[in-house]
Amino acid sequence: MSSIDVTLTEVAATLVLVAIAVAVSRWRRAELEADLGIAVLRSFVQLTAVGYVIQAIFDSDSLLLVVALLAGMVAFGSFTARGRAKGVPDALGPVVLALTVAAVTTLGLVLALGVFDAKPRYLVPVGGMVIGNAMTAAAVALNRLADEIGGSRAAIEATLSLGATSRQAAAGAVTRSLRSGMIALVDSTKTTGIVFFPGTMVGMLVAGAEPVDAVRLQLILLWALLGSVSLSALIATGLGYRGFFTPAHQLRDAGPR
Amino acid sequence: MNLFDLRNVSASRGGRRVLDDVSATIRDGATALLGPSGSGKSSLLRLLNRLSDPDSGTVRFEGEDVRALDVLDLRRRAALVPQLPAPLPGTVADNVRYGPSLCGRDADADACLARAGLDSSYAERDAAELSVGEQQRVMLARALALDPEVLLLDEPTSALDEAARDGVERTLAELARAGVAMVLVTHDRGQAERIASEVVELHEGRVVA
Numbered sequence: 001m002s003s004i005d006v007t008l009t010e011v012a013a014t015l016v017l018v019a020i021a022v023a024v025s026r027w028r029r030a031e032l033e034a035d036l037g038i039a040v041l042r043s044f045v046q047l048t049a050v051g052y053v054i055q056a057i058f059d060s061d062s063l064l065l066v067v068a069l070l071a072g073m074v075a076f077g078s079f080t081a082r083g084r085a086k087g088v089p090d091a092l093g094p095v096v097l098a099l100t101v102a103a104v105t106t107l108g109l110v111l112a113l114g115v116f117d118a119k120p121r122y123l124v125p126v127g128g129m130v131i132g133n134a135m136t137a138a139a140v141a142l143n144r145l146a147d148e149i150g151g152s153r154a155a156i157e158a159t160l161s162l163g164a165t166s167r168q169a170a171a172g173a174v175t176r177s178l179r180s181g182m183i184a185l186v187d188s189t190k191t192t193g194i195v196f197f198p199g200t201m202v203g204m205l206v207a208g209a210e211p212v213d214a215v216r217l218q219l220i221l222l223w224a225l226l227g228s229v230s231l232s233a234l235i236a237t238g239l240g241y242r243g244f245f246t247p248a249h250q251l252r253d254a255g256p257r
Numbered sequence: 258m259n260l261f262d263l264r265n266v267s268a269s270r271g272g273r274r275v276l277d278d279v280s281a282t283i284r285d286g287a288t289a290l291l292g293p294s295g296s297g298k299s300s301l302l303r304l305l306n307r308l309s310d311p312d313s314g315t316v317r318f319e320g321e322d323v324r325a326l327d328v329l330d331l332r333r334r335a336a337l338v339p340q341l342p343a344p345l346p347g348t349v350a351d352n353v354r355y356g357p358s359l360c361g362r363d364a365d366a367d368a369c370l371a372r373a374g375l376d377s378s379y380a381e382r383d384a385a386e387l388s389v390g391e392q393q394r395v396m397l398a399r400a401l402a403l404d405p406e407v408l409l410l411d412e413p414t415s416a417l418d419e420a421a422r423d424g425v426e427r428t429l430a431e432l433a434r435a436g437v438a439m440v441l442v443t444h445d446r447g448q449a450e451r452i453a454s455e456v457v458e459l460h461e462g463r464v465v466a
Contacts, residue, residue: 154339154340154341154343155343157308157339158337158339158343158396159343159345160308160332161306161308161332161336161337161339161400161409162332162333162336162355162356162359162399162400162403163329163330163332163333163356163359163360163403164329164356164359165329168359172346248307248310248328249328249329250307250308250309250310251308253270253271253272253309254271
C-alpha cells in the first residue's frame with residue numbers, strides 16, 4: 001500500500017470550510033459558533049494526541065500496549081454511553097460488559113479467521129471503530145429502553161400482575177430497544193456506496209489504494225461492525241433492563257415527580 | 258382466616274408518603290377500599306400483590322407475611338386487574354392463556370370469558386381492536402384464568418363510559434355473589450355498596466372506618 005504526506009498547511013486550508021459553517025451559524029442565528037470553535041479545537045488536540053500515541057504503539061510493536069489502549073477506549077466509551085443513557089439506573093456495568101464483549105469477540109474472530117494479522121497497525125484502528133460503534137449502539141439502545149419502560153409502566157405492571165418475571169414483562173421493551181440500537185448501522189450498510197462512501201474506503205482511495213482493495217476492506221469492516229454492534233446492543237439491553245426492577249420483580253419507583 | 262392483615266403499614270410513592278400507619282383487616286368475601294383520589298387506596302392495593310413494598314409495617318396474606326411467599330405465586334393467588342386495560346399483543350384468547358402459560362398451566366378461555374361477561378366469539382378477536390369496556394372484561398377474564406383466591410380490582414370501571422361501567426359492575430357483583438373473593442378499589446360509594454359486603458374507608462393515607 002502506498003502512503004501519502006499531508007502537510008499542516010493543507011489541514012489549515014480546510015479551515016475555510018469551517019469558516020462557512022461559522023458564517024451559516026451566525027447568519028441564521030443557530031448559535032453554534034462557540035460549539036464549532038470547541039469542536040475544531042478538540043478534534044485537533046484529540047486527534048493529534050492519539051496520533052502520537054498510535055505512532056508510539058506502532059513503533060513499539062507491543063500487543064500489550066494495544067490491549068491497554070483498547071481497554072482505555074472501552075472505559076472512556078462506557079462512561080460516554082452511560083452519560084447518554086441517563087434514564088437507565090445502574091447502566092455502567094451492562095455498558096462495560098457490552099463494549100468489552102463486543103471488542104473481544106469481534107477482534108478475536110477477525111484474528112482467528114485470518115482476516116487481519118495480530119499487529120498494532122490493524123488492531124488499533126479496527127479496535128477503535130469496533131468500540132466506537134459498539135458504544136453508540138449501546139447508548140442508543142439504552143436510551144430507547146428508558147423511553148420504552150418509562151412509557152409503558154402500567155402495561156409492564158399489568159404483566160407482572162399475571163405472575164410474569166421482570167424479564168418476561170420487559171421482553172417487548174428490550175426487543176424494541178435492541179432493534180433501535182442496531183437499525184442505524186443496518187440501514188447505512190444497506191445504502192453504503194450509493195448514498196455515501198464510508199470513511200475507510202475514502203481514506204484508502206485518497207491514500208492511493210486500488211479501489212478493489214478499498215472496497216474489500218470496507219466490506220470486512222462493515223460486516224464485522226454488524227456483529228459487534230448487535231452484541232453490544234444485546235448485552236446492554238439484556239442486562240440494562242434489570243436496573244428498572246427489584247429482585248422481587250417490582251418496577252422500581254420512578255422517583256419524585 | 259382473614260384474607261389480608263395490614264399492621265402499621267406506611268408507604269410512599271414518588272417520594273411522597275401515601276399510607277401513614279395503616280392497620281386494617283380484609284376478610285374473605287368482597288371488600289371495597291373506598292376513598293377520594295389521593296387517599297392511598299390504589300397504593301394499598303399494590304402492596305397486596307407486592308407490586309410495591311411498604312416502608313414499614315407488615316402485610317399478611319392468609320396469615321403469612323407476603324415477603325415470605327414466592328412473589329410470582331402470590332400474584333397468581335391474588336390476581337390484580339389494572340385501572341386501565343393493558344392487553345398484550347395478540348388475540349383475546351392469547352391474553353387469557355398468557356398468565357396460566359407462565360406456570361405451565363392451560364386455561365379454558367371460553368369459560369373465563371363467560372365469567373367476565375364476554376361470549377366465545379371474542380376469543381379469536383384482536384384484543385387491541387376491542388372497545389375499552391370490552392378490553393377491561395378481557396383483563397378480568399385473564400385474571401380469572403389464573404384461578405386466583407382473590408381478585409384485586411384497581412378502579413376497574415373508572416376508564417369506562419356509563420353503559421360499560423354498569424355492565425362491568427353487574428358482572429363484578431355477580432362474581433361476588435357467586436363467592437369470588439375480591440378487593441375493590443373505588444371512589445364511588447354507590448359502587449362499593451352495590452358490589453362489596455364490607456367497606457374499608459381511606460382518607461389521606463389513613464383508615465377512617
